[in-house]
Amino acid sequence: MVTSTVGFPCMGAKRELKVALEAFWKDALPEDGLRAVFAEVEAAGVAAAAAAGVRLIGVGDASLSGLMADTTSRLGLEAPRHAALPAGLGRYFAASRGTAGVTALDMSKWFGTNWHDLVPEIGVPSPSTAGGAGWGDLVARVRTAQQAVGVDRVVPIVLGPVTYASSCDLSGGATVASVVAAITPSYVEALRALAATGVPEVQMHEPTLVTSAAADARPVYEAAYKELATAGVGMHLVAPYDDLGESFEWAPRLPGVTAVGLDFTTGDNLGLLRKSKWPAGVRLGAGVVDGRSVWAEADAAAATLAAVRAAAGPGVDVAVQPSCTLAHLPLDLAAERKLPAELTARLAFALQKVDLLVKLAAASAEPPREGAALLGSSMDDTIAAAIDEALFSRPASFAERRPQQFTVPGGLGTMSIGSFPQTPAIRRLRAAFKAGRLPAADYTSALDAATVECVLLQRDTLGLDVLVHGELERTDMVEFFASKMHGYAATTAGWVRSVGSLCVRPPIVMGDVSRRDAPMTVREWRVAQDAAGPDVPVKGMLTGPGTLLAWSFPRKDIPRRAQALQLAAAVRAEVADLEAAGARIIQVDEPALREGLPLKRHAWDAALTAATRAFRLATCGAAAGTQIVTHICYSDWADAAVLAALDALDADVLTVENERSGGAALTALAEAGYARDLAPGVFDIHSDVVPAADTMRARVDAFLAAGLSPERLWVVPDCGQKTASPALAEASLTAMVSAATAARAACHKAAVTA
Numbered sequence: 211m212v213t214s215t216v217g218f219p220c221m222g223a224k225r226e227l228k229v230a231l232e233a234f235w236k237d238a239l240p241e242d243g244l245r246a247v248f249a250e251v252e253a254a255g256v257a258a259a260a261a262a263g264v265r266l267i268g269v270g271d272a273s274l275s276g277l278m279a280d281t282t283s284r285l286g287l288e289a290p291r292h293a294a295l296p297a298g299l300g301r302y303f304a305a306s307r308g309t310a311g312v313t314a315l316d317m318s319k320w321f322g323t324n325w326h327d328l329v330p331e332i333g334v335p336s337p338s339t340a341g342g343a344g345w346g347d348l349v350a351r352v353r354t355a356q357q358a359v360g361v362d363r364v365v366p367i368v369l370g371p372v373t374y375a376s377s378c379d380l381s382g383g384a385t386v387a388s389v390v391a392a393i394t395p396s397y398v399e400a401l402r403a404l405a406a407t408g409v410p411e412v413q414m415h416e417p418t419l420v421t422s423a424a425a426d427a428r429p430v431y432e433a434a435y436k437e438l439a440t441a442g443v444g445m446h447l448v449a450p451y452d453d454l455g456e457s458f459e460w461a462p463r464l465p466g467v468t469a470v471g472l473d474f475t476t477g478d479n480l481g482l483l484r485k486s487k488w489p490a491g492v493r494l495g496a497g498v499v500d501g502r503s504v505w506a507e508a509d510a511a512a513a514t515l516a517a518v519r520a521a522a523g524p525g526v527d528v529a530v531q532p533s534c535t536l537a538h539l540p541l542d543l544a545a546e547r548k549l550p551a552e553l554t555a556r557l558a559f560a561l562q563k564v565d566l567l568v569k570l571a572a573a574s575a576e577p578p579r580e581g582a583a584l585l586g587s588s589m590d591d592t593i594a595a596a597i598d599e600a601l602f603s604r605p606a607s608f609a610e611r612r613p614q615q616f617t618v619p620g621g622l623g624t625m626s627i628g629s630f631p632q633t634p635a636i637r638r639l640r641a642a643f644k645a646g647r648l649p650a651a652d653y654t655s656a657l658d659a660a661t662v663e664c665v666l667l668q669r670d671t672l673g674l675d676v677l678v679h680g681e682l683e684r685t686d687m688v689e690f691f692a693s694k695m696h697g698y699a700a701t702t703a704g705w706v707r708s709v710g711s712l713c714v715r716p717p718i719v720m721g722d723v724s725r726r727d728a729p730m731t732v733r734e735w736r737v738a739q740d741a742a743g744p745d746v747p748v749k750g751m752l753t754g755p756g757t758l759l760a761w762s763f764p765r766k767d768i769p770r771r772a773q774a775l776q777l778a779a780a781v782r783a784e785v786a787d788l789e790a791a792g793a794r795i796i797q798v799d800e801p802a803l804r805e806g807l808p809l810k811r812h813a814w815d816a817a818l819t820a821a822t823r824a825f826r827l828a829t830c831g832a833a834a835g836t837q838i839v840t841h842i843c844y845s846d847w848a849d850a851a852v853l854a855a856l857d858a859l860d861a862d863v864l865t866v867e868n869e870r871s872g873g874a875a876l877t878a879l880a881e882a883g884y885a886r887d888l889a890p891g892v893f894d895i896h897s898d899v900v901p902a903a904d905t906m907r908a909r910v911d912a913f914l915a916a917g918l919s920p921e922r923l924w925v926v927p928d929c930g931q932k933t934a935s936p937a938l939a940e941a942s943l944t945a946m947v948s949a950a951t952a953a954r955a956a957c958h959k960a961a962v963t964a
C-alpha cells in the first residue's frame with residue numbers, strides 16, 4: 211500500500227529555523243545564512259520520511275513565514291503598501307512583521323489549528339500576477355529533494371488556488387471567483403514546471419473543501435481545476451481538518467484529480483464513503499494517522515484503515531497518510547526524557563507518526579498498545595449534568611455590578627493586556643534555574659524583584675490606571691498553568707510553530723485536571739499589589755478554560771466540553787483565591803474562543819455554548835464588586851453568533867484586538883449594541899514600530915464617535931507585550947497613555963462647556 215506524507219514540521223530538531231529567523235531580523239545573519247538553515251531543516255524532514263520508508267514524500271509546506279505568505283510572493287499579490295518596497299526578503303517579512311511606517315497584514319488561525327498565517331489584502335477587484343516572483347523557489351526545492359531521495363518519491367505541496375483566494379481579505383472588491391480566475395494561469399505554469407522535473411503528482415492542499423463555504427465555491431473549483439488539468443500532471447487533492455460534507459460527491463471528481471487525501475480522524479468521511487461510490491481511477495488517501503493529536507492510537511488507526519478499505523470496496527487504490535500536515539505536532543518523542551513512561555508508551559510525535567504510517571501500510575501492526583483511556587479519568591459528559599446551574603451566573607446583573615467596580619474618573623482607563631517583555635535577563639534566569647544552576651529561592655527572589663520593577667514602571671513612569679504583575683514567571687500562558695495542575699504533562703522539547711518564529715510547547719492532558727500548586731497565581735499577584743500600594747489596583751491574570759484546552763493536546767477519548775468544564779472548575783477556584791487575597795480586577799483570557807470553532811458552521815452554536823458555559827463556570831463565582839475582564843485576540847467579527855457569545859460571557863470588560871483588523875471588532879460590537887465595558891486595542895503589539903500618540907488618539911476619538919461613552923471605554927494595546935523589547939513596550943505604552951490622557955481632557959472640556 212502506498213504511503214504518503216502531506217507536510218512536516220520545519221523548525222528543526224533544535225529550532226534552528228527559529229534561531230536563524232530571529233538572527234536575520236536582527237541583522238545578525240545574512241540572507242544566504244538563513245536560506246542555508248531553511249534548506250537544512252527541509253532536507254532533514256525529507257531524509258527522515260525517506261529513511262522511514264515513506265513512498266511519496268510531500269515537499270513544500272516548509273516556509274519562512276507560511277504558505278499564504280509564500281503563495282502571495284509567487285503570485286505577486288502583495289498589498290500596495292508592501293508592493294512598493296524593494297522585492298526580496300525585506301518585503302516578504304514586511305507583510306508579516308511590518309516595517310518602518312508600513313503596517314503588517316492581518317493574521318488568521320489556519321483552519322482551526324494553532325498555526326497562524328497571513329491574510330493577504332487583495333486591494334483591487336481584478337488582481338494581476340504580472341509582478342509575481344513565480345514558482346522557481348519551489349521547483350528548486352523539489353529538485354534538491356529529488357537528488358536526495360529519488361525523482362519518483364518527491365511530491366510538491368502547493369496551496370490550492372481556491373483556498374488561497376478564500377483566505378484573503380477581499381474587501382477591495384474582488385471575489386473568490388475573480389481572484390481564482392486571475393491566479394489560475396500562474397498555477398498552470400507552476401504545475402508544468404513541476405511536471406518537467408518528473409514528479410509523480412502534485413499535492414493541491416484545499417482545506418476550504420471541508421468548510422461550509424465549499425458548496426458555494428463548487429463552480430469556482432470546477433472552473434479552476436479544468437484549467438489546472440491542462441498542465442497534464444496528476445493532482446493529489448488534500449482536504450484536511452474535517453470531513454468533506456456536501457463536497458464529498460463532487461470534489462474527488464474534479465478534473466485532473468488522481469488522488470484525494472481525506473481526514474478520517476475527525477468528522478465523518480467514513481460515513482460519507484459508505485454512502486457513495488468512489489470515482490474509478492482516483493487513489494483514496496486515507497488520512498487515518500491524526501496529524502493534530504499526540505496520541506499514537508495505532509490500533510484505532512489500523513481499525514479505521516480497515517474500515518476505509520472495506521467501505522471503498524475492492525477496486526479502489528487506498529493509500530495511508532496523515533490526516534493533515536504533521537507540522538502541528540512536535541518533532542520527535544525520543545527527545546523527551548521526563549514524560550511518565552505510561553504516557554510515552556501511548557504517544558507519537560511527527561517522526562513516530564511517519565513510522566506508524568509505514569507500519570500500517572505494511573499491515574505489520576505494532577504490538578497492540580493501550581489507548582489513553584487506561585490512563586484513567588472520571589471526565590465524561592455526566593460532569594455537565596452534575597454541576598449546579600446556579601454556578602453559571604453572576605450574583606448580580608452588570609448594571610448592579612458596575613457601580614461596585616473600579617472606575618477611572620472621566621473614563622478611558624488605561625491598562626495593558628498582561629504580559630511585559632520577557633527580557634534576556636529573565637530568560638537567562640529561567641535557563642539557569644531549569645538547568646539547576648540557580649536555586650529555586652534565588653530564582654523566585656530575582657523574578658519578584660523584576661516584578662516589582664515592572665509594577666513601578668507602570669505606576670510611576672507610564673502612569674497606567676490598572677497595573678499587572680507582568681507575567682514574567684510564565685513562559686507561555688497555557689504551559690504555565692498546566693505546570694501547576696494535576697493531570698497535565700509538559701514536554702521539554704515538544705515545540706510546535708505557532709506564528710513566525712514563535713514556537714509553543716502545548717501541554718498534554720493526561721487525566722483528571724485539578725490545581726496541584728494551589729493557588730497558582732496569588733503569590734506573584736500579591737508581590738505586585740504590595741509594590742503598587744493600596745491606591746492602584748493590580749489585575750489578577752488567568753487563562754480561561756477554553757484556551758487552556760485549545761492550546762493543549764487534549765485527550766481524544768473524552769468529550770472536549772467535559773475537559774473544558776474540569777479546567778473551568780480549576781480556574782474558578784483560582785478566581786476565588788485571588789479574590790480572597792484582595793484582587794478586585796481579574797482577567798481571564800480567552801483568545802482561543804473564536805478560533806477554536808468547528809469548520810462547519812452548523813456546529814458553531816453547540817461549540818459556542820460549550821465555550822461560554824466553561825467561561826461562565828470559571829468566572830461567575832466572582833462577587834459583584836469583582837471586575838471580570840476577558841481578552842480575545844484576532845477574530846472574525848462578522849458573525850452574529852460569535853458576537854452573541856461574547857455578550858454571553860457576561861464579562862465586565864471585554865478587551866479585543868482591533869488595530870490590525872482595521873477597527874472591525876469595534877464596529878461589529880458597537881453595531882451589535884454591546885453594552886458592557888469595551889477595551890479595543892489601539893496599537894498592534896506585533897509591530898516593531900512605536901505607535902504614534904496622535905494615531906491612537908484618533909482611534910479613541912473614533913470609538914467615542916461610534917457612540918461609546920468614555921466611562922465604558924478602556925484604552926489598551928491589542929495583546930500582551932511579552933515578545934516586545936522593553937524599550938518598545940515602554941515607548942508604546944507611554945504614547946498610549948498620553949493619547950488617552952489627551953482624549954480624556956478633551957471629553958472633560960466638552961462636558962464642561964456643554
Ligand code: MET
Binds near residue numbers: 629801930931
Ligand atoms: C494571546 S492573548 C495573551 C494574553 C496574555 N495575558 C498576555 O498578555 O500575554
Ligand SMILES: [Zn+2]
Binds near residue numbers: 627841
Ligand atoms: Zn491576545
